[in-house]
Amino acid sequence: MCTICGCETTPHPAHHAPETHTRILQLEQDILAGNNHVASHVREHLAAHHTLALNLVSSPGSGKTTLLVETVQRLRARQRPVAVIEGDQQTSFDAERIRATGVAAIQINTGKGCHLDARMVHDALHDLPALDHGVLMIENVGNLVCPSAFDLGEHGKVLVFSVTEGEDKPLKYPDMFQAASLILLNKCDLLPHLRFDVDEALRFIHQVNPDAAVIQLSATTGQGFDDWMGWLERQCTAA
Ligand SMILES: Nc1nc2c(ncn2[C@@H]2O[C@H](COP(=O)(O)OP(=O)(O)OP(=O)(O)O)[C@@H](O)[C@H]2O)c(=O)[nH]1
Ligand SMILES: [Mg+2]
Structure with a gap:
Protein backbone atom coordinates (compact mmCIF):
# COMPACT_ATOMS: atom_id res chain seq x y z
CA MET A 1 0.00 0.00 0.00
CA CYS A 2 1.43 3.37 -0.97
CA THR A 3 0.65 6.32 1.26
CA ILE A 4 2.80 8.61 -0.86
CA CYS A 5 0.44 8.75 -3.85
CA GLY A 6 -2.58 6.91 -2.44
CA CYS A 7 -2.48 4.04 -4.93
CA GLU A 8 -4.29 0.83 -4.00
CA THR A 9 -6.70 1.59 -1.14
CA THR A 10 -5.13 4.55 0.68
CA PRO A 11 -7.00 7.82 0.05
CA HIS A 12 -4.95 10.85 -0.94
CA PRO A 13 -4.44 13.43 1.85
CA ALA A 14 -5.83 16.20 -0.36
CA HIS A 15 -9.27 14.58 -0.13
CA HIS A 16 -9.40 14.72 3.67
CA ALA A 17 -9.95 17.04 6.59
CA PRO A 18 -6.86 18.52 8.35
CA GLU A 19 -6.98 16.12 11.32
CA THR A 20 -6.93 13.19 8.88
CA HIS A 21 -3.87 14.73 7.18
CA THR A 22 -1.95 14.51 10.44
CA ARG A 23 -2.81 10.82 10.75
CA ILE A 24 -1.83 10.11 7.13
CA LEU A 25 1.45 12.00 7.49
CA GLN A 26 2.25 9.91 10.59
CA LEU A 27 1.44 6.75 8.63
CA GLU A 28 3.71 7.88 5.78
CA GLN A 29 6.54 8.49 8.23
CA ASP A 30 6.05 5.05 9.82
CA ILE A 31 6.04 3.30 6.45
CA LEU A 32 9.15 5.12 5.25
CA ALA A 33 10.94 4.41 8.56
CA GLY A 34 10.05 0.71 8.26
CA ASN A 35 11.27 0.70 4.68
CA ASN A 36 14.54 2.39 5.65
CA HIS A 37 15.12 -0.23 8.33
CA VAL A 38 14.85 -3.09 5.81
CA ALA A 39 16.92 -1.09 3.30
CA SER A 40 19.76 -0.95 5.83
CA HIS A 41 19.71 -4.78 6.00
CA VAL A 42 19.87 -4.97 2.21
CA ARG A 43 22.80 -2.53 2.27
CA GLU A 44 24.65 -4.67 4.85
CA HIS A 45 24.19 -7.77 2.69
CA LEU A 46 25.46 -5.96 -0.40
CA ALA A 47 28.44 -4.53 1.47
CA ALA A 48 29.41 -7.99 2.76
CA HIS A 49 29.65 -9.19 -0.85
CA HIS A 50 31.10 -5.98 -2.32
CA THR A 51 28.07 -5.86 -4.63
CA LEU A 52 27.10 -2.67 -6.40
CA ALA A 53 23.31 -2.19 -6.52
CA LEU A 54 21.64 0.34 -8.77
CA ASN A 55 17.97 1.28 -8.82
CA LEU A 56 16.85 2.07 -12.38
CA VAL A 57 13.92 4.49 -12.38
CA SER A 58 12.03 6.20 -15.18
CA SER A 59 8.65 6.78 -16.74
CA PRO A 60 7.13 3.73 -18.48
CA GLY A 61 8.81 2.77 -21.75
CA SER A 62 11.92 4.96 -21.48
CA GLY A 63 14.08 1.94 -22.34
CA LYS A 64 15.16 0.49 -18.96
CA THR A 65 14.90 -3.17 -19.99
CA THR A 66 16.44 -2.61 -23.43
CA LEU A 67 19.32 -0.82 -21.72
CA LEU A 68 19.67 -3.60 -19.12
CA VAL A 69 19.73 -6.39 -21.74
CA ARG A 97 14.03 -10.65 -21.65
CA ILE A 98 16.87 -10.61 -19.11
CA ARG A 99 16.94 -14.41 -18.65
CA ALA A 100 17.22 -14.82 -22.43
CA THR A 101 20.73 -13.38 -22.08
CA GLY A 102 21.65 -16.09 -19.54
CA VAL A 103 21.58 -13.69 -16.58
CA ALA A 104 19.51 -14.53 -13.46
CA ALA A 105 16.43 -12.35 -13.05
CA ILE A 106 13.63 -12.22 -10.47
CA GLN A 107 10.32 -10.66 -11.47
CA ILE A 108 8.36 -8.83 -8.79
CA ASN A 109 4.75 -7.92 -9.62
CA THR A 110 3.49 -5.09 -7.48
CA GLY A 111 -0.19 -5.47 -8.51
CA LYS A 112 -1.82 -2.11 -7.81
CA GLY A 113 1.37 -0.81 -6.17
CA CYS A 114 3.39 1.77 -8.05
CA HIS A 115 6.94 1.16 -6.79
CA LEU A 116 9.29 -1.43 -5.33
CA ASP A 117 10.10 -1.29 -1.64
CA ALA A 118 13.06 -2.58 0.35
CA ARG A 119 11.19 -5.65 1.65
CA MET A 120 10.56 -6.85 -1.92
CA VAL A 121 14.26 -6.48 -2.77
CA HIS A 122 15.29 -8.13 0.52
CA ASP A 123 13.10 -11.18 -0.22
CA ALA A 124 14.23 -11.41 -3.85
CA LEU A 125 17.87 -11.51 -2.72
CA HIS A 126 17.18 -14.89 -1.09
CA ASP A 127 16.51 -16.31 -4.56
CA LEU A 128 19.56 -14.82 -6.27
CA PRO A 129 23.15 -16.04 -6.25
CA ALA A 130 25.71 -14.05 -4.23
CA LEU A 131 27.30 -11.46 -6.52
CA ASP A 132 30.78 -11.03 -5.06
CA HIS A 133 32.35 -7.95 -6.62
CA GLY A 134 29.41 -7.91 -9.02
CA VAL A 135 26.38 -5.82 -9.89
CA LEU A 136 22.72 -6.06 -8.89
CA MET A 137 20.47 -4.10 -11.22
CA ILE A 138 16.98 -3.28 -9.96
CA GLU A 139 14.48 -2.09 -12.56
CA ASN A 140 11.78 -0.20 -10.71
CA VAL A 141 8.18 0.18 -11.81
CA GLY A 142 7.88 2.78 -14.59
CA ASN A 143 6.77 5.84 -12.58
CA LEU A 144 8.46 9.21 -12.13
CA VAL A 145 6.89 9.91 -8.73
CA CYS A 146 6.72 7.29 -5.95
CA PRO A 147 9.97 5.33 -6.50
CA SER A 148 11.90 8.49 -5.60
CA ALA A 149 10.78 8.18 -1.95
CA PHE A 150 11.76 4.55 -1.35
CA ASP A 151 15.31 3.53 -0.49
CA LEU A 152 15.88 -0.05 -1.68
CA GLY A 153 19.33 -0.29 -0.09
CA GLU A 154 20.89 0.65 -3.42
CA HIS A 155 24.07 2.62 -3.92
CA GLY A 156 22.32 5.03 -6.24
CA LYS A 157 19.37 5.71 -8.46
CA VAL A 158 19.98 5.81 -12.21
CA LEU A 159 17.27 7.70 -14.03
CA VAL A 160 16.61 6.72 -17.63
CA PHE A 161 15.15 9.78 -19.36
CA SER A 162 14.37 9.30 -23.03
CA VAL A 163 14.31 12.07 -25.59
CA THR A 164 10.75 11.17 -26.62
CA GLU A 165 9.44 12.37 -23.23
CA GLY A 166 10.03 16.11 -23.69
CA GLU A 167 12.64 18.47 -22.21
CA ASP A 168 10.35 19.62 -19.40
CA LYS A 169 10.28 16.41 -17.33
CA PRO A 170 13.02 17.49 -14.87
CA LEU A 171 10.93 20.52 -13.90
CA LYS A 172 7.67 18.56 -13.74
CA TYR A 173 9.09 15.67 -11.67
CA PRO A 174 11.92 17.33 -9.71
CA ASP A 175 11.92 14.83 -6.80
CA MET A 176 12.96 11.99 -9.07
CA PHE A 177 15.57 14.06 -10.90
CA GLN A 178 16.98 15.25 -7.56
CA ALA A 179 17.17 11.67 -6.24
CA ALA A 180 19.23 10.41 -9.20
CA SER A 181 23.02 10.06 -9.08
CA LEU A 182 23.19 9.54 -12.83
CA ILE A 183 20.81 10.43 -15.63
CA LEU A 184 20.97 8.41 -18.84
CA LEU A 185 19.51 10.42 -21.70
CA ASN A 186 18.28 7.53 -23.82
CA LYS A 187 17.01 7.07 -27.39
CA CYS A 188 19.47 9.66 -28.70
CA ASP A 189 19.41 7.81 -32.04
CA LEU A 190 15.95 9.37 -32.52
CA LEU A 191 17.11 12.98 -32.10
CA PRO A 192 17.28 13.71 -35.85
CA HIS A 193 13.55 12.91 -36.04
CA LEU A 194 12.38 14.86 -32.98
CA ARG A 195 12.01 18.40 -31.77
CA PHE A 196 13.92 17.81 -28.53
CA ASP A 197 16.39 20.46 -27.39
CA VAL A 198 19.22 18.59 -25.61
CA ASP A 199 20.79 21.79 -24.25
CA GLU A 200 17.51 22.87 -22.72
CA ALA A 201 16.96 19.40 -21.19
CA LEU A 202 20.46 19.54 -19.66
CA ARG A 203 19.74 23.03 -18.31
CA PHE A 204 16.51 21.81 -16.67
CA ILE A 205 18.25 18.72 -15.21
CA HIS A 206 20.99 20.83 -13.64
CA GLN A 207 18.46 23.39 -12.43
CA VAL A 208 16.92 20.72 -10.15
CA ASN A 209 20.07 18.63 -9.58
CA PRO A 210 23.29 20.59 -10.16
CA ASP A 211 25.47 17.56 -9.28
CA ALA A 212 23.81 15.02 -11.56
CA ALA A 213 26.07 13.27 -14.05
CA VAL A 214 24.44 12.87 -17.46
CA ILE A 215 25.34 10.42 -20.22
CA GLN A 216 23.73 10.64 -23.64
CA LEU A 217 23.24 7.21 -25.19
CA SER A 218 21.08 4.86 -27.21
CA ALA A 219 20.18 1.42 -25.86
CA THR A 220 19.44 0.21 -29.38
CA THR A 221 22.55 1.45 -31.25
CA GLY A 222 25.04 1.26 -28.36
CA GLN A 223 26.03 4.91 -28.80
CA GLY A 224 27.35 6.28 -25.48
CA PHE A 225 27.75 2.84 -23.88
CA ASP A 226 31.50 3.21 -23.40
CA ASP A 227 30.82 6.14 -21.06
CA TRP A 228 28.04 4.23 -19.26
CA MET A 229 30.19 1.11 -18.78
CA GLY A 230 33.07 3.29 -17.58
CA TRP A 231 30.80 4.92 -15.00
CA LEU A 232 29.64 1.45 -13.87
CA GLU A 233 33.20 0.20 -13.48
CA ARG A 234 34.08 3.21 -11.31
CA GLN A 235 31.03 2.52 -9.10
CA CYS A 236 32.01 -1.17 -8.82
CA THR A 237 35.47 -0.19 -7.66
CA ALA A 238 33.99 2.16 -5.06
CA ALA A 239 31.57 -0.56 -3.83
N1 LIG B 1 14.89 4.11 -30.93
C1 LIG B 1 15.12 3.64 -29.71
N2 LIG B 1 14.18 2.89 -29.10
C2 LIG B 1 14.43 2.42 -27.88
C3 LIG B 1 15.65 2.68 -27.19
N3 LIG B 1 15.59 2.08 -25.98
C4 LIG B 1 14.40 1.47 -25.92
N4 LIG B 1 13.70 1.66 -27.06
C5 LIG B 1 12.36 1.17 -27.36
O1 LIG B 1 11.47 1.71 -26.40
C6 LIG B 1 10.41 0.78 -26.12
C7 LIG B 1 10.34 0.54 -24.62
O2 LIG B 1 11.55 -0.07 -24.21
P1 LIG B 1 11.67 -0.88 -22.84
O3 LIG B 1 13.09 -1.27 -22.71
O4 LIG B 1 10.65 -1.96 -22.78
O5 LIG B 1 11.31 0.25 -21.80
P2 LIG B 1 11.09 0.12 -20.23
O6 LIG B 1 11.52 1.41 -19.63
O7 LIG B 1 11.75 -1.11 -19.73
O8 LIG B 1 9.51 -0.04 -20.13
P3 LIG B 1 8.64 -0.44 -18.84
O9 LIG B 1 9.34 -1.56 -18.14
O10 LIG B 1 7.34 -0.85 -19.42
O11 LIG B 1 8.55 0.82 -18.00
C8 LIG B 1 10.75 -0.48 -26.92
O12 LIG B 1 9.99 -0.45 -28.11
C9 LIG B 1 12.23 -0.33 -27.21
O13 LIG B 1 12.63 -0.99 -28.39
C10 LIG B 1 16.63 3.47 -27.87
O14 LIG B 1 17.72 3.79 -27.35
N5 LIG B 1 16.29 3.93 -29.10
MG1 LIG C 1 11.02 -2.64 -18.54
Whole structure:
Protein backbone atom coordinates (compact mmCIF):
# COMPACT_ATOMS: atom_id res chain seq x y z
CA MET A 1 0.00 0.00 0.00
CA CYS A 2 1.43 3.37 -0.97
CA THR A 3 0.65 6.32 1.26
CA ILE A 4 2.80 8.61 -0.86
CA CYS A 5 0.44 8.75 -3.85
CA GLY A 6 -2.58 6.91 -2.44
CA CYS A 7 -2.48 4.04 -4.93
CA GLU A 8 -4.29 0.83 -4.00
CA THR A 9 -6.70 1.59 -1.14
CA THR A 10 -5.13 4.55 0.68
CA PRO A 11 -7.00 7.82 0.05
CA HIS A 12 -4.95 10.85 -0.94
CA PRO A 13 -4.44 13.43 1.85
CA ALA A 14 -5.83 16.20 -0.36
CA HIS A 15 -9.27 14.58 -0.13
CA HIS A 16 -9.40 14.72 3.67
CA ALA A 17 -9.95 17.04 6.59
CA PRO A 18 -6.86 18.52 8.35
CA GLU A 19 -6.98 16.12 11.32
CA THR A 20 -6.93 13.19 8.88
CA HIS A 21 -3.87 14.73 7.18
CA THR A 22 -1.95 14.51 10.44
CA ARG A 23 -2.81 10.82 10.75
CA ILE A 24 -1.83 10.11 7.13
CA LEU A 25 1.45 12.00 7.49
CA GLN A 26 2.25 9.91 10.59
CA LEU A 27 1.44 6.75 8.63
CA GLU A 28 3.71 7.88 5.78
CA GLN A 29 6.54 8.49 8.23
CA ASP A 30 6.05 5.05 9.82
CA ILE A 31 6.04 3.30 6.45
CA LEU A 32 9.15 5.12 5.25
CA ALA A 33 10.94 4.41 8.56
CA GLY A 34 10.05 0.71 8.26
CA ASN A 35 11.27 0.70 4.68
CA ASN A 36 14.54 2.39 5.65
CA HIS A 37 15.12 -0.23 8.33
CA VAL A 38 14.85 -3.09 5.81
CA ALA A 39 16.92 -1.09 3.30
CA SER A 40 19.76 -0.95 5.83
CA HIS A 41 19.71 -4.78 6.00
CA VAL A 42 19.87 -4.97 2.21
CA ARG A 43 22.80 -2.53 2.27
CA GLU A 44 24.65 -4.67 4.85
CA HIS A 45 24.19 -7.77 2.69
CA LEU A 46 25.46 -5.96 -0.40
CA ALA A 47 28.44 -4.53 1.47
CA ALA A 48 29.41 -7.99 2.76
CA HIS A 49 29.65 -9.19 -0.85
CA HIS A 50 31.10 -5.98 -2.32
CA THR A 51 28.07 -5.86 -4.63
CA LEU A 52 27.10 -2.67 -6.40
CA ALA A 53 23.31 -2.19 -6.52
CA LEU A 54 21.64 0.34 -8.77
CA ASN A 55 17.97 1.28 -8.82
CA LEU A 56 16.85 2.07 -12.38
CA VAL A 57 13.92 4.49 -12.38
CA SER A 58 12.03 6.20 -15.18
CA SER A 59 8.65 6.78 -16.74
CA PRO A 60 7.13 3.73 -18.48
CA GLY A 61 8.81 2.77 -21.75
CA SER A 62 11.92 4.96 -21.48
CA GLY A 63 14.08 1.94 -22.34
CA LYS A 64 15.16 0.49 -18.96
CA THR A 65 14.90 -3.17 -19.99
CA THR A 66 16.44 -2.61 -23.43
CA LEU A 67 19.32 -0.82 -21.72
CA LEU A 68 19.67 -3.60 -19.12
CA VAL A 69 19.73 -6.39 -21.74
CA GLU A 70 22.67 -4.68 -23.43
CA THR A 71 24.36 -3.74 -20.15
CA VAL A 72 24.23 -7.18 -18.48
CA GLN A 73 25.75 -8.78 -21.56
CA ARG A 74 28.63 -6.31 -21.50
CA LEU A 75 29.13 -6.86 -17.76
CA ARG A 76 29.26 -10.62 -18.27
CA ALA A 77 31.81 -10.20 -21.04
CA ARG A 78 33.94 -8.37 -18.44
CA GLN A 79 33.56 -11.32 -16.00
CA ARG A 80 31.39 -9.26 -13.63
CA PRO A 81 28.79 -11.35 -11.75
CA VAL A 82 25.42 -9.74 -12.45
CA ALA A 83 21.73 -10.32 -11.68
CA VAL A 84 18.55 -8.33 -12.15
CA ILE A 85 15.42 -7.69 -10.10
CA GLU A 86 12.54 -6.61 -12.32
CA GLY A 87 9.61 -4.60 -10.97
CA ASP A 88 6.35 -4.23 -12.89
CA GLN A 89 2.71 -4.11 -11.90
CA GLN A 90 1.97 -7.19 -14.02
CA THR A 91 3.66 -9.72 -16.36
CA SER A 92 7.06 -11.36 -16.32
CA PHE A 93 8.01 -10.04 -19.78
CA ASP A 94 11.00 -8.03 -18.59
CA ALA A 95 12.51 -10.83 -16.46
CA GLU A 96 12.15 -13.16 -19.45
CA ARG A 97 14.03 -10.65 -21.65
CA ILE A 98 16.87 -10.61 -19.11
CA ARG A 99 16.94 -14.41 -18.65
CA ALA A 100 17.22 -14.82 -22.43
CA THR A 101 20.73 -13.38 -22.08
CA GLY A 102 21.65 -16.09 -19.54
CA VAL A 103 21.58 -13.69 -16.58
CA ALA A 104 19.51 -14.53 -13.46
CA ALA A 105 16.43 -12.35 -13.05
CA ILE A 106 13.63 -12.22 -10.47
CA GLN A 107 10.32 -10.66 -11.47
CA ILE A 108 8.36 -8.83 -8.79
CA ASN A 109 4.75 -7.92 -9.62
CA THR A 110 3.49 -5.09 -7.48
CA GLY A 111 -0.19 -5.47 -8.51
CA LYS A 112 -1.82 -2.11 -7.81
CA GLY A 113 1.37 -0.81 -6.17
CA CYS A 114 3.39 1.77 -8.05
CA HIS A 115 6.94 1.16 -6.79
CA LEU A 116 9.29 -1.43 -5.33
CA ASP A 117 10.10 -1.29 -1.64
CA ALA A 118 13.06 -2.58 0.35
CA ARG A 119 11.19 -5.65 1.65
CA MET A 120 10.56 -6.85 -1.92
CA VAL A 121 14.26 -6.48 -2.77
CA HIS A 122 15.29 -8.13 0.52
CA ASP A 123 13.10 -11.18 -0.22
CA ALA A 124 14.23 -11.41 -3.85
CA LEU A 125 17.87 -11.51 -2.72
CA HIS A 126 17.18 -14.89 -1.09
CA ASP A 127 16.51 -16.31 -4.56
CA LEU A 128 19.56 -14.82 -6.27
CA PRO A 129 23.15 -16.04 -6.25
CA ALA A 130 25.71 -14.05 -4.23
CA LEU A 131 27.30 -11.46 -6.52
CA ASP A 132 30.78 -11.03 -5.06
CA HIS A 133 32.35 -7.95 -6.62
CA GLY A 134 29.41 -7.91 -9.02
CA VAL A 135 26.38 -5.82 -9.89
CA LEU A 136 22.72 -6.06 -8.89
CA MET A 137 20.47 -4.10 -11.22
CA ILE A 138 16.98 -3.28 -9.96
CA GLU A 139 14.48 -2.09 -12.56
CA ASN A 140 11.78 -0.20 -10.71
CA VAL A 141 8.18 0.18 -11.81
CA GLY A 142 7.88 2.78 -14.59
CA ASN A 143 6.77 5.84 -12.58
CA LEU A 144 8.46 9.21 -12.13
CA VAL A 145 6.89 9.91 -8.73
CA CYS A 146 6.72 7.29 -5.95
CA PRO A 147 9.97 5.33 -6.50
CA SER A 148 11.90 8.49 -5.60
CA ALA A 149 10.78 8.18 -1.95
CA PHE A 150 11.76 4.55 -1.35
CA ASP A 151 15.31 3.53 -0.49
CA LEU A 152 15.88 -0.05 -1.68
CA GLY A 153 19.33 -0.29 -0.09
CA GLU A 154 20.89 0.65 -3.42
CA HIS A 155 24.07 2.62 -3.92
CA GLY A 156 22.32 5.03 -6.24
CA LYS A 157 19.37 5.71 -8.46
CA VAL A 158 19.98 5.81 -12.21
CA LEU A 159 17.27 7.70 -14.03
CA VAL A 160 16.61 6.72 -17.63
CA PHE A 161 15.15 9.78 -19.36
CA SER A 162 14.37 9.30 -23.03
CA VAL A 163 14.31 12.07 -25.59
CA THR A 164 10.75 11.17 -26.62
CA GLU A 165 9.44 12.37 -23.23
CA GLY A 166 10.03 16.11 -23.69
CA GLU A 167 12.64 18.47 -22.21
CA ASP A 168 10.35 19.62 -19.40
CA LYS A 169 10.28 16.41 -17.33
CA PRO A 170 13.02 17.49 -14.87
CA LEU A 171 10.93 20.52 -13.90
CA LYS A 172 7.67 18.56 -13.74
CA TYR A 173 9.09 15.67 -11.67
CA PRO A 174 11.92 17.33 -9.71
CA ASP A 175 11.92 14.83 -6.80
CA MET A 176 12.96 11.99 -9.07
CA PHE A 177 15.57 14.06 -10.90
CA GLN A 178 16.98 15.25 -7.56
CA ALA A 179 17.17 11.67 -6.24
CA ALA A 180 19.23 10.41 -9.20
CA SER A 181 23.02 10.06 -9.08
CA LEU A 182 23.19 9.54 -12.83
CA ILE A 183 20.81 10.43 -15.63
CA LEU A 184 20.97 8.41 -18.84
CA LEU A 185 19.51 10.42 -21.70
CA ASN A 186 18.28 7.53 -23.82
CA LYS A 187 17.01 7.07 -27.39
CA CYS A 188 19.47 9.66 -28.70
CA ASP A 189 19.41 7.81 -32.04
CA LEU A 190 15.95 9.37 -32.52
CA LEU A 191 17.11 12.98 -32.10
CA PRO A 192 17.28 13.71 -35.85
CA HIS A 193 13.55 12.91 -36.04
CA LEU A 194 12.38 14.86 -32.98
CA ARG A 195 12.01 18.40 -31.77
CA PHE A 196 13.92 17.81 -28.53
CA ASP A 197 16.39 20.46 -27.39
CA VAL A 198 19.22 18.59 -25.61
CA ASP A 199 20.79 21.79 -24.25
CA GLU A 200 17.51 22.87 -22.72
CA ALA A 201 16.96 19.40 -21.19
CA LEU A 202 20.46 19.54 -19.66
CA ARG A 203 19.74 23.03 -18.31
CA PHE A 204 16.51 21.81 -16.67
CA ILE A 205 18.25 18.72 -15.21
CA HIS A 206 20.99 20.83 -13.64
CA GLN A 207 18.46 23.39 -12.43
CA VAL A 208 16.92 20.72 -10.15
CA ASN A 209 20.07 18.63 -9.58
CA PRO A 210 23.29 20.59 -10.16
CA ASP A 211 25.47 17.56 -9.28
CA ALA A 212 23.81 15.02 -11.56
CA ALA A 213 26.07 13.27 -14.05
CA VAL A 214 24.44 12.87 -17.46
CA ILE A 215 25.34 10.42 -20.22
CA GLN A 216 23.73 10.64 -23.64
CA LEU A 217 23.24 7.21 -25.19
CA SER A 218 21.08 4.86 -27.21
CA ALA A 219 20.18 1.42 -25.86
CA THR A 220 19.44 0.21 -29.38
CA THR A 221 22.55 1.45 -31.25
CA GLY A 222 25.04 1.26 -28.36
CA GLN A 223 26.03 4.91 -28.80
CA GLY A 224 27.35 6.28 -25.48
CA PHE A 225 27.75 2.84 -23.88
CA ASP A 226 31.50 3.21 -23.40
CA ASP A 227 30.82 6.14 -21.06
CA TRP A 228 28.04 4.23 -19.26
CA MET A 229 30.19 1.11 -18.78
CA GLY A 230 33.07 3.29 -17.58
CA TRP A 231 30.80 4.92 -15.00
CA LEU A 232 29.64 1.45 -13.87
CA GLU A 233 33.20 0.20 -13.48
CA ARG A 234 34.08 3.21 -11.31
CA GLN A 235 31.03 2.52 -9.10
CA CYS A 236 32.01 -1.17 -8.82
CA THR A 237 35.47 -0.19 -7.66
CA ALA A 238 33.99 2.16 -5.06
CA ALA A 239 31.57 -0.56 -3.83
N1 LIG B 1 14.89 4.11 -30.93
C1 LIG B 1 15.12 3.64 -29.71
N2 LIG B 1 14.18 2.89 -29.10
C2 LIG B 1 14.43 2.42 -27.88
C3 LIG B 1 15.65 2.68 -27.19
N3 LIG B 1 15.59 2.08 -25.98
C4 LIG B 1 14.40 1.47 -25.92
N4 LIG B 1 13.70 1.66 -27.06
C5 LIG B 1 12.36 1.17 -27.36
O1 LIG B 1 11.47 1.71 -26.40
C6 LIG B 1 10.41 0.78 -26.12
C7 LIG B 1 10.34 0.54 -24.62
O2 LIG B 1 11.55 -0.07 -24.21
P1 LIG B 1 11.67 -0.88 -22.84
O3 LIG B 1 13.09 -1.27 -22.71
O4 LIG B 1 10.65 -1.96 -22.78
O5 LIG B 1 11.31 0.25 -21.80
P2 LIG B 1 11.09 0.12 -20.23
O6 LIG B 1 11.52 1.41 -19.63
O7 LIG B 1 11.75 -1.11 -19.73
O8 LIG B 1 9.51 -0.04 -20.13
P3 LIG B 1 8.64 -0.44 -18.84
O9 LIG B 1 9.34 -1.56 -18.14
O10 LIG B 1 7.34 -0.85 -19.42
O11 LIG B 1 8.55 0.82 -18.00
C8 LIG B 1 10.75 -0.48 -26.92
O12 LIG B 1 9.99 -0.45 -28.11
C9 LIG B 1 12.23 -0.33 -27.21
O13 LIG B 1 12.63 -0.99 -28.39
C10 LIG B 1 16.63 3.47 -27.87
O14 LIG B 1 17.72 3.79 -27.35
N5 LIG B 1 16.29 3.93 -29.10
MG1 LIG C 1 11.02 -2.64 -18.54
